[in-house]
Amino acid sequence: MGVKNTKHLPGLGLIAILAILIVNNPYTTVYLDELVNGSHPVNSSQDALYEQITHAAEKYDAAPQDAKIDRVWKAMPGYNGVKVDIKASYKKMKGGVFDARKLVFKQIPPKAHLEDLPPAPIYRAHPDKPMVSFMINVAWGNEYLPKMLTTLKKNNVQATFFLEGRWVKENPDLAKMISADGHEIGNHSYSHPKMETLGDAKTREELLKTNEIIEATTGEKPVWFGPPSGGFRDHTILIANELDMKTVMWTVDTIDWQKPSPETIIDRVMTKVSPGSMILMHPTDSTAKALDQLINQIRDKNLRIGTVTKLMDEEHIIKIDQQIDK
Helix, strand or coil, X not given: CHHHHHHHHHHHHHHHXXXXXHHHCHHHHHHHHHHHHCCCCCCHHHHHHHHHHHHHHHHHCECCECCEEECCCEEECCEXXXXXXXHHHHHHHCCCCCCHHHCCEEEECCCCCHHHCCCCCECCCCCCCCEEEEEEEECCCHHHHHHHHHHHHHCCCCCEEEECHHHHHHCHHHHHHHHHCCCEEEECCCXXXXXXXXXXXXXXXXXXXXXXXXXXXXXXXXXXXXXXXXXXXXXXHHHHHHCCCEEECCCEECCHHHCCCHHHHHHHHHCCXXXXXXXXECCCHHHHHHHHHHHHHHHHCCCEECCHHHHHCCCXXXXXXXXXCC
16 A cells, blocks of 8 residues: 555645745735735735835834923924825725825824923923914904904915903904804913912902903803913913913913004014914004914914914824825
8 A cells, every 4th residue: 555655645735836826926915915915916916016105104104202391392292293194095096006195194193292391381382393373362452353364364364363351341353253254262361460369269250250250251162372472470370271271371472552553563573483382462453454464474383373282283294295205
């Protein structure tokens, strides 16, 4: 019996060799990968596309950055990391050519967030975020508000208006107009006192009274507190935090209440503005005249303009480089 079976050994050996060759054939490997992953390149042109996407990932991939208490800027929000999803990007471009606009990104949140930090004032957003915010304090200047609102609407810009409670009580229609245009409403105290001189009870009264009248008038509950003249003490920050508001200051001051020329306002902002800046202004004649040009020049620096809430969120703004494939 053993002798007879040896006749088939050469044939069995040949079959085994052929099977090994088939399995280890590179084209078979690519085919199997394609079946399993649905995204692996199967020819030279697709190989090039896959390599271009991998190269792009090296440029765009960034680690998340935690929120922190900065020595200079105090509380600073975190910033999402990003990672190119190579397989999803390849699948989206498969059969075509590399297009950076079709890259698929994953946002990676940081471990520490702004709400995890102890109460502290905020002077700027994350310096890597290509966005700024207009902080418009309103306790007077009614005659200039309509023009400013028209300019903001024309340019599709949403700002954060910090409204004095007493002003809202006296000008409910203007407050409603600001809110109806999609702008964010912040708390600017009720009677514009020197917050740094107030006791805890009076501080709480100023903030609560303002929140109540803003919410009753516009339906919005403020989440940001902008102290009048930037005055505060440690307990001011703590009390605002207890009322679910974070205290924000500013990065760039127009000093528009001194009635400078529109050109001076533009120069003051454009020589200091950078990613993450919060720009303080008021409804004045000079600001109303400078606003349109200011918006255009900020955008010319590839900076977006958004509300304080949008500026402080962790979303990573991705700038697509059309030249990355060259």
